Amino acid sequence: MVYENPDQVMIGLEVHVQLNKANTKMFCGCTTNYTDEEANTCLCAGCLALPGTTPVLNEKSVEYAIKIGLALNAEISEETDFYMKNYFYPDLGNGYQVTQFDKPIVKNGHVVIEGEDGELTVRIRRAHMEDDPGKMAHFGTIEKSTGSIIDFNRSGMPLVExxxxxxxxxxxxxRRFLDKLRSILEYLDVFDGSREGALKADANVSVYHGTRVEVKNISSHKAVEKAINYEIMRQKDAVRKGKKLVQETRHYDEARNVTISLRVKETADDYRYFPDFDLVPLYVGDKIEGIRAKMPELPDAKRERFVAQYGISDAHAKSLTSEKAFADLFERVAQKVDPKVAASWVADIVKGELNYRDMPVTTCDPDDIICVIDMVCCKKISDEGGVTVVRALLDEGKKPEQIIAEKGLSMVGGDFLEKAAKEAIAESPEAVADYRAGTEKALNFIVGKVMQKAKGKADARQAREMVLKELGK
Ligand SMILES: Nc1ncnc2c1ncn2[C@@H]1O[C@H](COP(=O)(O)OP(=O)(O)OP(=O)(O)O)[C@@H](O)[C@H]1O
Ligand SMILES: [Mg+2]
Ligand SMILES: [Mg+2]
Structure with missing residues (x-):
């Protein structure tokens, strides 16, 4: 099946990633862990761009940018430099953002995602380093606000766009591209995606090879999907009505699910880019190979290894490697139990239950999961019982043994089955006669009765064997 793209939709993303694991900001020693701090407390004269302050580049942020470039299968520029991007906005202390221009640190990469019709290679044009401005909050909605306040804690956060x-x-x-990118970044350990504002995307959308419109600063992957769908619809509608689309920047209002025009798009000339005279050109040629040698295993490679090493299905391997923490949990469990069984429990049950509760995988103790799987395998509890235990592990935080005892999940033993089989046979003379006359199906009726007596806490195969034995077969 080939995806025809009837409306010639083109979507390009600009993704801003906060390198919040770099510990300190891009040009000073202030912390990047400001999320739980009070507004305007994690800053220095440099973050406020007070006169006389000079930037000192954080080496770690450069290393992280190179790591990202290598993970995106891109070229790393041996020599790179910084530019001032000038614009006026109250959250920007010095009136310009430090960014890169024609020599970005990363260029010409690609990421393979699952497209509408099979694998899709999304080319990466570039990735560059820049610093984050402060954070503004508006009273009311952005277009009708009566006032705004600014928190400069974010000012100077190292970003990669x-x-x-x-x-x-x-x-x-x-959306799939963003999911994949987030997963890669988490594997690289350069950012903590759970923090607010850690990853923000601008979506550029055009239809029928017309003008591109940029929708700015969308915070969640779900919102990106909705904003783009709205924008495609709006543009198609405009074209159908003969309206002219202009190149502009729009804002996505998530509550109303609409995009609204913010400003007509500025061009590169408007920003008066010029070299940042406080920062010398940067040579990173001597760092690249060292960083390459220490690159961690990335999602695609791990997925392939899981299939080869553990013999699990590609679908399970994909699901398990989408988040590094899940992959780690699976590998811990697979050391102790059959990997195929481990894959199905971790990918199908544990992941589903965690997602349902919006809980992080770190809530799970691998030993508890191993214990549940062991008990299901040796028929101490049923499959269903196992699921009940996993749910209670997450909801009640107790140990598996305690949950099994409290909820009475232990499977019934041989004595109980023998008694139940005898009763079931006595209560079902017709089914017994039918079975003896050669109607195989009649056996199911008797086994069903045994299962009823055990209230679901018997193994169906064992129950069947017991009935056969009691029938003298
Ligand atoms: N015809 C098009 N339809 C949709 N997207 C497009 C089209 N042409 C270019 N794009 C996308 O627009 C984006 C351009 O981003 P880039 O950062 O280079 O420039 P910018 O948006 O002008 O600058 P700024 O960083 O100031 O927003 C890219 O993601 C690119 O893929
Ligand atoms: Mg851009
Ligand atoms: Mg842009």
Missing amino acids: IVTEPDMRTAKEA
Whole structure:
């Protein structure tokens, strides 16, 4: 099946990633862990761009940018430099953002995602380093606000902006790209995606090879998908009505699920880019190979290894490697129990139950999961009982043995089965006669009766064997 792209939709993303694991900000020693701190407490004269302050580049942020570039299968520029991007906005202390211009640290990469019609290669145009401005909050909605307040804790956070080519054709593909990118970044350990504002995307959308419109600063992957779908619909509608689309920047209002025009798009000239005279050109040629040698295993490679090493299905391997913590949990469990069984419990049950509760995988103790699987395998509890235990592990935080005792999940033993089989046979003379006359199906009726007596706490195969034995077969 080939995806035809009837409306010639093109989507390109600009993704801003906060390197919040770099510990300190991009040009000073202030902390990057400001999330739980009071507004305007994690800052220095440099974050406020007070006169006389000079930037000192954080080496770690450069290392992280290179790591990201290598993970995106990109070229790393041996020599790179910084530019001032000038614009006026109250959250920008010095009136310019430090960024990169024609020599970004990363260029020409690609990421493979699952597209509408099979694998889709999304080209990465570039990725560059820049610093984050402060954070503004508006009273009321952004276009009708009566006032705004600013928190400069975020000012100076090291960012990497990753810019794709417009290779995605549907909102779903854009979302999958973001999911994949987030997963790669988490594997790289350069950012903590759970923090607010850690990853923000601007979506550029055009239809019928018309003008691109940029929707800014969308915070969640789900919102990106919705904003793009809205924008495609709005543009198609405009074209159908003969309206002219202009190149502009729009804002996505999640509550109303609409995009609204913010400003007509500024061009590069408007920003008056010029070299940052406080920062010398940066040579990183001597760092690249060292960083390459220490690159961690990334999601695609891990997925392939899981299939080869553990003999699990590709679907399970994909699900398990989408988040590094899940992959780690699976590998811990697979050391102790049959890996195929481990894959199905961790990917199908544990992951589902965690997602349902919106709980992080770190809530799970691998030893508890091993214990549940062991007990299911040796028929101490049923499959269903196992699921009940997993749920209670998450909801009640107790140990498996305690849960099994409290909820009475232990499977019934041989004595009980023997008694139940005898009773079931005595209560079902017709079924017994039918069975003896050669109607195989009649046996199911008798086994069903045994299962009823055991209230679901018997193994169906054992129950069947017991009935056969009692019938003298
Ligand atoms: N015809 C198009 N339709 C959709 N997206 C497009 C089209 N042409 C370019 N794009 C996308 O627009 C984005 C351009 O981003 P880039 O950062 O290079 O420039 P910018 O948006 O002008 O600058 P800024 O960083 O100031 O927003 C890329 O993601 C690119 O894929
Ligand atoms: Mg950009
Ligand atoms: Mg842009």
